[in-house]
Amino acid sequence: MARADVDDGxxxxxxxxxxxxxxxxxxxxDLEVEVTAxxxxxxxxxxxxxxxxxxxxxxxxxxxxxEELRDLGVDxxxxxxxxxxxxxxxx
Numbered sequence: 514m515a516r517a518d519v520d521d522g523x524x525x526x527x528x529x530x531x532x533x534x535x536x537x538x539x540x541x542x543d544l545e546v547e548v549t550a551x552x553x554x555x556x557x558x559x560x561x562x563x564x565x566x567x568x569x570x571x572x573x574x575x576x577x578x579x580e581e582l583r584d585l586g587v588d589x590x591x592x593x594x595x596x597x598x599x600x601x602x603x604x
Contacts, residue, residue: 529562531555546570 528544534551539558542549543566550565552558567573579589 527566529559531558 530542530544532540532542533555534540538551538553539555540549540551541555541558541562543562546566546569548562548565548569550558550561552561564573577585582589582592
């Protein structure tokens with residue numbers, strides 16, 4: 514297990530734990546945000562962790578485009594006309 518304090522350019526310092534699993538995969542955990550991600554390499558695990566942290570802290574993601582919705586088999590017009598904030602599959 515490795516432990517690193519990462520200066521991410523914000524006011525604080527992120528504490529991350531990095532663990533090599535018996536299967537060769539890597540697990541990275543952000544101790545402050547309390548989220549975990551995996552990857553085939555250390556770099557991939559850390560990149561995946563950054564994406565998860567960005568998503569849960571509101572710094573990541575975007576409104577899906579019509580094309581992205583269609584690729585998922587969702588009709589964009591129907592998806593945007595629903596009264597509920599949650600999609601049907603999450604009810």
